[in-house]
Amino acid sequence: MTPEKNCELSPCTGWTRQHWASTADGLLRAVQRYRSPAGARFDLPGPVSANGASADGLEGFARTFLLQGFRVVGEQGRDPTGLLERYAEGLAAGTDPASPERWPRPDELGQAKVEAASIALILQVTRPWLWDELDERVRGRVVDWLSTVVGQPYPPINWVWFRVVVESFLREVGGPWSAAEIEEDLAVHAALRRGGGWYSDGQERAFDHYVGWALHLYPMLWTHWFDVVGSLCPVGTYRTWAADLARYLDDAVHLVGADGSPLLQGRSLVYRFAAAAPFWVGALTGHGGLAPGLVRRVCSGVLRHFTDRGVPDADGLLNLGWHGAWPGMRQAYSGAGSPYWASKGMLGLALPAHHPVWNAVEEPLPSETSDHGRVVSPPGWLVSHRRADGVSIVLNHGTDHAEPGARRSDSALYARLGYSTATVPPLIGSTVADPVDNAVAIVDAEGAATHRTGFERLYAREADGGALAAASRGRVCWVDAREDTTADHGYGRRGAVVEGPVVTVASVLRAGLEVRLVRVDPAGWEEPGAGCFVRMGGWPVASDGEPAARGGPRQRRVSFASAALRSLVSGVRGFTGCGLAAQAGTTPLGAWTAVPWLATDGVPAGEVLAGSVLLDRGGREPVDPAVLVRPDGEGGHEVTVAWPDGEGTTVELPGVP
Known part of the structure; x- marks a missing residue:
């Protein structure tokens, strides 16, 4: 009994x-x-x-x-x-x-x-x-x-x-x-x-x-x-x-x-x-x-x-x-x-x-009981939870189950930019090879996305304006891992590699809202082919029914809400399109999984892109902060996020050595 x-x-x-x-x-x-x-x-x-x-x-x-x-x-x-x-x-x-x-x-x-x-x-x-x-x-x-x-x-x-x-x-x-x-x-x-x-x-x-x-x-x-x-x-x-x-x-x-x-x-x-x-x-x-x-x-x-x-x-x-x-x-x-x-x-x-x-x-x-954020430095994580949602999230700039410089595909359970207690990355299906959720990737004309495993951690720290900030960068690459049949112990897969550009990504996190900053540095990379673009994916949300997006390309904001969760991305700077990637049977949390995404027109090399990324239980639409960008004179940028309540957070995107 x-x-x-x-x-x-x-x-x-x-x-x-x-x-x-x-x-x-x-x-x-x-x-x-x-x-x-x-x-x-x-x-x-x-x-x-x-x-x-x-x-x-x-x-x-x-x-x-x-x-x-x-x-x-x-x-x-x-x-x-x-x-x-x-x-x-x-x-x-x-x-x-x-x-x-x-x-x-x-x-x-x-x-x-x-x-x-x-x-x-x-x-x-x-x-x-x-x-x-x-x-x-x-x-x-x-x-x-x-x-x-x-x-x-x-x-x-x-x-x-x-x-x-x-x-x-x-x-x-x-x-x-x-x-x-x-x-x-x-x-x-x-x-x-x-x-x-x-x-x-x-x-x-x-x-x-x-x-x-x-x-x-x-x-x-x-x-x-x-x-x-x-x-x-x-x-x-x-x-x-x-x-x-x-x-x-x-x-x-x-x-x-x-x-x-x-x-x-x-x-x-x-x-x-x-x-x-x-x-x-x-x-x-x-x-x-x-x-x-x-x-x-x-x-x-x-x-x-x-x-x-x-x-x-x-x-x-x-x-x-x-x-x-x-x-x-x-x-x-x-x-x-x-x-x-x-x-x-x-x-x-x-x-x-x-x-x-x-x-x-x-x-x-x-x-x-609390709205809380903390830096967990060794794994390069920013941790946040809000009482209204009861969901703990991690923004990841230090973990990939690899060493710096490794050339592997991204392990879905290690190399994503975000993890939570209410979502899980697709573990089977096409997005394992071509990541969308919580990923910043260069997508080629055939739809293949780059991977970031082997990146360099730049920083993870408390920032001004009551925010947390973390950043990482690395030369992304396309990995054709179809021939890798080694046992799955949690690592990414090996395969033929096509090198891409250096991509720097920073997360500025405040009150559960992430402003994600991206810069593509083309040094050492051939000109992008026709049809290449930058894609930034949000949180993967599971549902029992086939997902439908809210929002559309003209708004540069798209979200998907299940009965329990909402995933939202919004273009703040440099993104020109958006959409929703949905697949059936790819996670243990629901029949379908949907990921909202933002995209650019081409690959705007050297420019700072910005989007807001949110996972919550729903409610009012958040107001996007403004993003102000200044070159630092050394190939990098100083970026200020101006929050709607008047607070500001300044972070750096260092230049590539």
């Missing part, structure tokens, strides 16, 4: 710990139908990943084992689902080399390195109730299976934490481990630190949810649940991580919409409410810096966002998608068991019922 809401304790969501426990237990019960005979695999329905069915079955075991372990820890050893013994049986079968259900070892398959960490983590935190009760022969086989991580290569991304966790467990139970490898992995983690509490998942500009659900989660769980501080982990390093987590969460809480939606940006979005994990680890360790009532509000809001929208599905399962099943979201490594990394987002169940986070009165989210 569904627990009764408690609107006094939880005035925002009505949810209590009982709701979380009920949801978790329902997920654990539902997967039991797909348990293999000996219990080592959960062979869930759905597509098979590039790793194969055996790896997917292990993934189903390990990721639901996470959730089972959190339940047992939070109940101080009591097993409310009665399933712990079944997981013990699966451990015995999966690590038995003679079993028909034996797991692929970490030295045989890379994905097993990932799942080994979940298994080791839960064995560590449930030791009195599971590990200590296992048959000695089973414990020996588990150690043998886990110890194959020692000496194995790990990519220098969040994966290093899988080896740290496994070898730390082996150390505590007397198995083989390598202090040198843990030291090496901690050095990799340090090299991913970008300041302000932010980490990049690799040397590329890879800022996404992995910052929270991996690069903060594992260090803090490691130092909380393993005896490592002062030995394997220097005290100063631990303090740095704790401070980093608090700084990160201070930003991250602004990236959740009033409806509980996480930011729809970056890879592995099929993990859904795993986005709650860093908030929970802050509460668990006492280093999050957020009030207990706010922690529960944000986490319950994230989980309810999905449970209110058909998650889990009618069979009680987490499928590959966002709200419903939508296979277009999956990466090559995603199989039917992958979505159960959402278990990380239920880490709060490891906190006992008497913990303050379960007993404090909920506090509302920033997106519910």
